[in-house]
Amino acid sequence: VRARTQAQLAFSASGTSWWLLNASPDLRPQIEATPVLHPRRAPRDTPISGAILTSADADQVLGLLLLREFQPLVIYATVSVRRALVEENSLFRLLERVEGQSRWKEIVPGKTFSPEPGISIFPLPLPGSLPGYVAGREGMPAGEAVLAVVLQSGSGKRLLYAPALPRVGRELIEQMNTCEIALLDGTFWSDDELRRARGGGPGAREIGHVPIGGPDGSLQALAGVRGPRKIYIHINNTNPVLDEDSDERRRVREAGWEIAEDGWEFEL
């Protein structure tokens, strides 16, 4: 099995200002492996303008706490995700130590926004809930917990990013069909995979990840989607598709899917 860091994507329209899609706990080695994201002139100057959050999952947000060296940072999130982080976690004050250090901007699910010229982002609400650690998760408005995002470049070409996919719905399929590239939740192969590894606990669907395999897995549900290049991301270390010789890997490849690796680049 080839080692991978945790799911992380960065995008840019200008090539000089970059945006993170979520912020993984592996952000430091990921930035180090990516020269365009290295600090420029001064040691604390960075080409990273900000981050767009698709959920409050720890593996999608912990990297924000690594970006606390006083650089200005714009963070896009839904109201519920922002509250889960900022109002429940005093550590997030590390991003507010000096005036203008971080600025939160609101994502309204279903409403396209543009972090900078040449990029528009459509946030598609998915039917998930806030992660288990969030104390105030009851009573948060539906549709703000988990998003897929569709990036569109100035050329009109589109990329879908959904590292957590609670289930496959009609709207997701419609969006996928408008895209050149779709990067989708491939966390687990089967619903009971994590339970078997741990000797107990919740199933994949219970924690917001439709499995790849099985009669109602994402491979079957998305078999009819032929337009975009289809790539599984966010793959857990228990998932047999990581093993290049596994039967599961063969089935995924035969269905036209790729399994993401560190360092991949896409142009829209």
Place this chain on the structure above:
Amino acid sequence: VRARTQAQLAFSASGTSWWLLNASPDLRPQIEATPVLHPRRAPRDTPISGAILTSADADQVLGLLLLREFQPLVIYATVSVRRALVEENSLFRLLERVEGQSRWKEIVPGKTFSPEPGISIFPLPLPGSLPGYVAGREGMPAGEAVLAVVLQSGSGKRLLYAPALPRVGRELIEQMNTCEIALLDGTFWSDDELRRARGGGPGAREIGHVPIGGPDGSLQALAGVRGPRKIYIHINNTNPVLDEDSDERRRVREAGWEIAEDGWEFEL
């Protein structure tokens, strides 16, 4: 300048069970670079038994949130440090998802404890305060915010670890003189170093780090300590001692100090 990951030490008496001194945000690459800390039989089995926290500083505690793969973990901390983390940060519930996942044990400053046979630890209270992000920092008892720890092996040999040193006191010097090895706060060379890099903000002493240089820096204050091997750790990327050709590096070396690098090992 040779790149370094953030300050982190792991120790063991048995060679099979290991304890972390604090938990840095760079813990993943640090574990990967250290074969004795790799998972053993099962993918979620680890030789890491727990962690001992010397403060609630983000760069000493964020790594705990990376150890959330359901392995049992014992975390030693003072009451004030535990409260700052657990009661103010819902993310720490990630360490309490299953019964027996994490167990907090209390460090009473000044009272020696033993995480396992063959190791005793003396926690020396230092005159620091809780980090700025902590909401309830007023009213916390003095002496619980910042510790130096003195590890003692079965052979009676001792190592002092103080990644944050608000100032050099008599008791610290007395403890150092009983040790074979002293790993000490070398964050900043001068009090205004961070302020100059950022164009404003607090001085080194204000954020709990006595600088190395200057008439009341640690180099001068500890000039009389001749017993232990003396090593500066926790060195900020603004500190000129990182540059092997700098005058500051030469002065530190001439005074008998070493500048720590990743991968160093010590035997007591």
